Amino acid sequence: MDNDLANDVLDVLGRCLAGAKRPVALHEPRFEGNEWRYVKECLDSGWVSSVGAFVDRYESDLAALTGVRRAVAVVNGTAALHMCLLLAGVEREDEVLMPTLTFVATANAVVYCGAVPHLVDSDASTLGVDPEKLRAYMESLVERRSDLAFNKLTGRRIRALVVMHTFGHPADLESLSRVCGDFGLVLIEDAAESLGSFYKGRPTGNWGLLSAVSFNGNKIVTAGGGGAILTNNVELGDLAKHLTTTARRPHRWEFVHDAVGYNYRLPNINAALGCAQLEQLPESVTRKRALAVRYRDAFASISGASFFLEPEDCCSNYWLNALLIDPELANQRDRVLAASNEAGFMTRPVWSLMHRLPMYAACPRMNLDVAESLASRVVNLPSSAFL
Numbered sequence: 001m002d003n004d005l006a007n008d009v010l011d012v013l014g015r016c017l018a019g020a021k022r023p024v025a026l027h028e029p030r031f032e033g034n035e036w037r038y039v040k041e042c043l044d045s046g047w048v049s050s051v052g053a054f055v056d057r058y059e060s061d062l063a064a065l066t067g068v069r070r071a072v073a074v075v076n077g078t079a080a081l082h083m084c085l086l087l088a089g090v091e092r093e094d095e096v097l098m099p100t101l102t103f104v105a106t107a108n109a110v111v112y113c114g115a116v117p118h119l120v121d122s123d124a125s126t127l128g129v130d131p132e133k134l135r136a137y138m139e140s141l142v143e144r145r146s147d148l149a150f151n152k153l154t155g156r157r158i159r160a161l162v163v164m165h166t167f168g169h170p171a172d173l174e175s176l177s178r179v180c181g182d183f184g185l186v187l188i189e190d191a192a193e194s195l196g197s198f199y200k201g202r203p204t205g206n207w208g209l210l211s212a213v214s215f216n217g218n219k220i221v222t223a224g225g226g227g228a229i230l231t232n233n234v235e236l237g238d239l240a241k242h243l244t245t246t247a248r249r250p251h252r253w254e255f256v257h258d259a260v261g262y263n264y265r266l267p268n269i270n271a272a273l274g275c276a277q278l279e280q281l282p283e284s285v286t287r288k289r290a291l292a293v294r295y296r297d298a299f300a301s302i303s304g305a306s307f308f309l310e311p312e313d314c315c316s317n318y319w320l321n322a323l324l325i326d327p328e329l330a331n332q333r334d335r336v337l338a339a340s341n342e343a344g345f346m347t348r349p350v351w352s353l354m355h356r357l358p359m360y361a362a363c364p365r366m367n368l369d370v371a372e373s374l375a376s377r378v379v380n381l382p383s384s385a386f387l
């Protein structure tokens with residue numbers, strides 16, 4: 001009786017992934033396009049490192065794909081987030097609003113700036129920051145001084161809101177943009193998981209003043225490792241390029257640096273891999289959406305859990321598929337995880353919530369009930385595009 005849900009889930013996975021070789025990984029890259037050719041070009045030409053034609057091409061391809069005016073390739077998504085926050089004007093002792101339901105990199109990047117993560121709750125229909133709950137919270141928390149928002153309890157300036165598009169599903173960007181406008185916050189998107197996703201027809205990563213994407217090995221497009229800063233603000237884009245490349249003034253031989261810069265640039269050999277992968281993004285999204293439809297239809301037949309569907313008005317890349325166990329059966333989650341992993345289907349719970357991690361336990365935060373509930377019930381399913 002107690003094993004009903006685990007058995008049902010196993011049965012659905014068996015049907016949806018019948019042809020797949022076990023163990024079936026959670027998310028695996030495939031290199032079926034020009035990867036070998038482009039990487040070989042790098043090796044043959046000797047341009048493997050910090051400059052090269054593939055870096056420039058990757059940046060323009062990314063900008064074209066997401067519709068932004070500037071894309072700056074960097075070494076990973078965390079570095080991209082760090083740079084987005086710095087360029088948004090986040091300073092030491094500022095607070096930055098961000099979801100507790102996210103990967104740890106979001107919070108780490110805030111701390112790299114000397115700022116304090118201020119943790120907010122999620123909306124169960126998007127898995128992203130809940131705009132209504134955030135607005136109500138800000139109304140009681142914030143004191144406005146000129147254009148700026150200050151936390152009445154801590155006295156610190158609240159500078160920015162980082163939203164994250166969980167598993168590729170867009171957060172409610174329109175409502176969240178409005179909250180930012182009303183409280184003088186800079187909107188930053190952690191779009192690490194959502195390359196190829198759209199909110200109301202406009203790509204994620206194109207809504208924030210600055211956005212970060214990731215090309216880690218488990219993301220929908222991989223460069224081996226890598227990331228990018230996206231922005232429609234050309235000046236900020238140029239500054240991002242400057243600061244991530246050691247802030248060196250262009251000169252034929254002299255080493256003149258005009259700021260404390262970062263060596264965050266993406267090597268050309270990684271950009272080569274990324275270019276080839278990016279060519280396959282539309283196909284990957286199509287395949288992943290087809291897999292999601294298969295899961296959706298199959299899970300419709302079981303009770304006690306539901307397959308998470310893209311929010312209204314959104315087209316999601318379905319980076320990681322998610323099953324949501326009903327609240328009253330949340331205690332079955334570990335059994336579902338154990339049974340599926342034993343059977344060779346790699347499934348995973350969501351990340352630990354940020355306020356549960358020792359270094360972020362004391363961060364300021366609102367009531368986080370929805371995130372708590374979601375974190376106890378999410379099971380991520382095998383999601384590779386080729387499945």
Ligand SMILES: *Cc1c(COP(=O)(O)O)cnc(C)c1O
Binds near residue numbers: 103105164215226
């Ligand atoms: C992957 C990821 C990052 C970090 O990207 P890296 O390239 O691994 O540094 C940041 N935020 C979220 C939500 C992610 O999923």
